[in-house]
Amino acid sequence: QQQVKQSPQSLIVQKGGISIINCAYENTAFDYFPWYQQFPGKGPALLIAIRPDVSEKKEGRFTISFNKSAKQFSLHIMDSQPGDSATYFCAAIKIIGNQFYFGTGTSLTVIP
Amino acid sequence: DAGVTQSPTHLIKTRGQQVTLRCSPKSGHDTVSWYQQALGQGPQFIFQYYEEEERQRGNFPDRFSGHQFPNYSSELNVNALLLGDSALYLCASSPGLDGTGELFFGEGSRLTVL
Numbered sequence: 209q210q211q212v213k214q215s216p217q218s219l220i221v222q223k224g225g226i227s228i229i230n231c232a233y234e235n236t237a238f239d240y241f242p243w244y245q246q247f248p249g250k251g252p253a254l255l256i257a258i259r260p261d262v263s264e265k266k267e268g269r270f271t272i273s274f275n276k277s278a279k280q281f282s283l284h285i286m287d288s289q290p291g292d293s294a295t296y297f298c299a300a301i302k303i304i305g306n307q308f309y310f311g312t313g314t315s316l317t318v319i320p
Numbered sequence: 321d322a323g324v325t326q327s328p329t330h331l332i333k334t335r336g337q338q339v340t341l342r343c344s345p346k347s348g349h350d351t352v353s354w355y356q357q358a359l360g361q362g363p364q365f366i367f368q369y370y371e372e373e374e375r376q377r378g379n380f381p382d383r384f385s386g387h388q389f390p391n392y393s394s395e396l397n398v399n400a401l402l403l404g405d406s407a408l409y410l411c412a413s414s415p416g417l418d419g420t421g422e423l424f425f426g427e428g429s430r431l432t433v434l
Contacts, residue, residue, distance in 0.1 A: 214362075242422065251425030251427045251428050252425050257422070305418065306351065306353070306417065308423060311362050312360075312362045313361065
């Protein structure tokens with residue numbers, strides 16, 4: 209059973225555009241929601257994360273929007289750049305025990 | 321400060337063989353988790369080690385086993401390899417069993433089973 213559902217599977221955006229990736233979860237016991245970025249041949253790297261008591265977190269061009277009642281969260285990449293082309297994974301975590309559940313990933317391509 | 325290091329980076333095995341993958345956690349981290357990432361999929365949790373004991377396990381058969389050493393490094397062993405075991409195996413470390421909600425990943429070991 210997929211604990212975290214992620215969409216879209218792939219995304220193509222023009223340089224300077226906004227990239228939006230969505231995730232949904234069912235288990236209300238999750239208490240931390242990170243996004244990971246993965247380049248080909250590399251392991252995932254933490255990009256940005258949010259706790260469920262916050263509705264939005266922004267770090268540079270990256271913003272997480274969190275809707276606790278809908279059990280959904282999304283990653284917005286503003287002014288998308290070709291260097292942002294990578295696979296993005298959302299995750300949901302139970303901090304006690306550090307149990308991570310990853311989405312299936314979104315392959316982002318930013319066209320120059 | 322060295323991050324998470326894994327070896328080997330690539331390896332090819334045949335069905336029925338056994339494989340051992342190795343991981344050294346990030347400095348200061350004592351908890352190691354292993355993940356399997358099939359092509360085009362997200363990482364799937366295999367198991368987690370803390371204080372040299374397996375603390376949690378995902379939905380993987382007993383063919384997958386592990387070990388953690390006193391220096392916090394870890395091994396993943398897979399016996400009786402199947403074609404479906406072909407994947408990128410990721411090691412991740414964190415500080416403490418409950419951690420901070422963050423995982424630091426290595427670059428993975430790419431296993432191909434023929």
